[in-house]
Amino acid sequence: xxxxxxxxxxxxxxxxxxxxxxxxxxxxxxxxxxxxxxxxxxxxxxxxxxxxxxxxxxxxxxxxxxxxxxxxxxxxxxxxxxxxxxxxxxxxxxxxxxxxxxxxxxxxxxxxxxxxxxxxxxxxxxxxxxxxxxxxxxxxxxxxxxxxxxxxxxxxxxxxxxxxxxxxxxxxxxxxxxxxxxxxxxxxxxxxxxxxxxxxx
Amino acid sequence: xxxxxxxxxxxxxxxxxxxxxxxxxxxxxxxxxxxxxxxxxxxxxxxxxxxxxxxxxxxxxxxxxxxxxxxxxxxxxxxxxxxxxxxxxxxxxxxxxxxxxxxxxxxxxxxxxxxxxxxxxxxxxxxxxxxxxxxxxxxxxxxxxxxxxxxxxxxxxxxxxxxxxxxxxxxxxxxxxxxxxxxxxxxxxxxxxxxxxxxxxxxxxxxxxxxxxxxxxxxxxxxxxxxxxxxxxxxxxxxxxxxxxxxxxxxxxxxxxxxxxxxxxxxxxxxxxxxxxxxxxxxxxxxxxxxxxx
Numbered sequence: 001x002x003x004x005x006x007x008x009x010x011x012x013x014x015x016x017x018x019x020x021x022x023x024x025x026x027x028x029x030x031x032x033x034x035x036x037x038x039x040x041x042x043x044x045x046x047x048x049x050x051x052x053x054x055x056x057x058x059x060x061x062x063x064x065x066x067x068x069x070x071x072x073x074x075x076x077x078x079x080x081x082x083x084x085x086x087x088x089x090x091x092x093x094x095x096x097x098x099x100x101x102x103x104x105x106x107x108x109x110x111x112x113x114x115x116x117x118x119x120x121x122x123x124x125x126x127x128x129x130x131x132x133x134x135x136x137x138x139x140x141x142x143x144x145x146x147x148x149x150x151x152x153x154x155x156x157x158x159x160x161x162x163x164x165x166x167x168x169x170x171x172x173x174x175x176x177x178x179x180x181x182x183x184x185x186x187x188x189x190x191x192x193x194x195x196x197x198x199x200x201x
Numbered sequence: 202x203x204x205x206x207x208x209x210x211x212x213x214x215x216x217x218x219x220x221x222x223x224x225x226x227x228x229x230x231x232x233x234x235x236x237x238x239x240x241x242x243x244x245x246x247x248x249x250x251x252x253x254x255x256x257x258x259x260x261x262x263x264x265x266x267x268x269x270x271x272x273x274x275x276x277x278x279x280x281x282x283x284x285x286x287x288x289x290x291x292x293x294x295x296x297x298x299x300x301x302x303x304x305x306x307x308x309x310x311x312x313x314x315x316x317x318x319x320x321x322x323x324x325x326x327x328x329x330x331x332x333x334x335x336x337x338x339x340x341x342x343x344x345x346x347x348x349x350x351x352x353x354x355x356x357x358x359x360x361x362x363x364x365x366x367x368x369x370x371x372x373x374x375x376x377x378x379x380x381x382x383x384x385x386x387x388x389x390x391x392x393x394x395x396x397x398x399x400x401x402x403x404x405x406x407x408x409x410x411x412x413x414x415x416x417x418x419x420x421x422x423x424x425x426x427x428x429x430x431x432x433x434x435x436x437x438x439x440x441x442x443x444x445x446x447x448x449x450x451x452x453x454x455x456x457x458x459x460x461x462x463x464x465x466x467x468x469x470x471x472x473x474x475x476x477x478x479x480x481x482x483x484x485x486x487x488x489x490x491x492x493x494x495x
């Protein structure tokens with residue numbers, strides 16, 4: 001079992017529903033985004049176009065964050081998911097500096113989106129997070145345990161995010177990868193071996 | 202949240218700021234001070250080096266979100282340079298304090314400067330001295346390895362940085378030695394040795410700094426070099442590090458070395474060296490730019 005994802009760039013329309021679904025479902029703190037849709041402008045007029053790149057923790061096979069973590073707060077499960085144990089994190093920020101995908105954020109203080117006091121929703125949602133520790137996407141590990149897909153995948157309007165077991169040749173992720181012309185991973189030259197593939201560039 | 206967070210572009214790192222800059226400065230300069238005090242055999246100056254490293258270690262702890270859990274950083278020496286650095290600093294404290302105690306018990310508070318003291322005394326004391334000196338060099342150099350392990354910042358990923366940090370730490374140490382009043386009369390060997398080392402290290406450091414900015418660069422690294430040479434860090438790097446920290450002290454030391462002037466200019470060289478090496482850490486950390494994820 002090796003959880004992974006394929007992102008079809010031709011299908012992503014930049015609606016950010018995955019970003020909102022993650023924020024709502026996981027209740028991530030103010031200013032923290034476990035996934036983002038980055039915008040890139042390529043070409044020149046009249047051939048200019050905009051590409052949307054959904055990015056999140058790449059759950060690398062060789063995680064740059066894991067090797068720099070001095071406390072063991074970052075670990076990797078057998079199914080490939082890179083986890084952060086907030087109880088062990090001391091906030092040295094080395095993992096943020098090491099991650100080439102800008103996937104990690106330090107949640108500094110317990111403040112909400114609407115002033116100093118938290119809304120009832122924030123009170124409940126933020127209780128799942130520990131201030132002064134680093135956060136990132138965990139592929140919705142708790143939902144996977146219930147055989148549910150991550151919030152971002154469930155919410156994608158166009159089916160641009162395909163999630164599954166990379167070790168299973170019959171899984172949809174591998175079928176998409178086989179049919180893709182040139183599947184690639186981001187920053188492969190850094191040797192991190194991400195578990196997220198992109199197709200359709 | 203910044204809107205530009207969702208736009209692909211080159212972003213400077215903001216995670217490690219002044220607390221880390223000061224931490225690296227104090228640990229590096231303390232280790233350098235200790236190293237040269239060891240050569241001179243001055244327990245008082247060794248103590249000053251240990252205190253500076255302690256101040257640096259406190260800055261390192263202060264930068265953590267959870268300083269009280271700081272002990273956890275020693276748990277992963279197999280891959281983390283933060284752990285290795287922390288263990289190096291702890292070993293430095295243990296070995297240096299043991300050595301200072303041993304020397305004080307053997308020779309009194311300060312050893313004579315008339316001869317290299319680490320060449321005399323019982324074997325175990327010399328071994329302890331060599332070990333504490335080696336650990337001091339490691340404490341001065343490890344920030345270069347630490348920065349080099351950050352794969353998202355290509356500018357830091359160079360073999361030059363550990364050497365530059367070690368040289369910079371030693372130069373800081375020399376700067377602090379020059380700053381403290383020292384009776385050089387009759388201690389010619391000490392002054393000649395320190396000046397020779399200073400001049401050598403400054404020349405080597407100058408060429409390594411040139412290599413750092415002149416080596417062929419592309420993408421994010423090119424932007425870091427642009428920041429240092431013609432961007433917002435130009436005055437700190439070109440005027441501060443290369444001018445104030447390297448060239449002017451080099452001229453002063455060559456003048457003293459050549460007998461053109463007395464040792465009265467040494468404290469000025471000391472101040473300039475110290476300031477330049479602080480700016481070196483500032484420039485290198487601030488020039489760290491993240492590689493774009495895409």
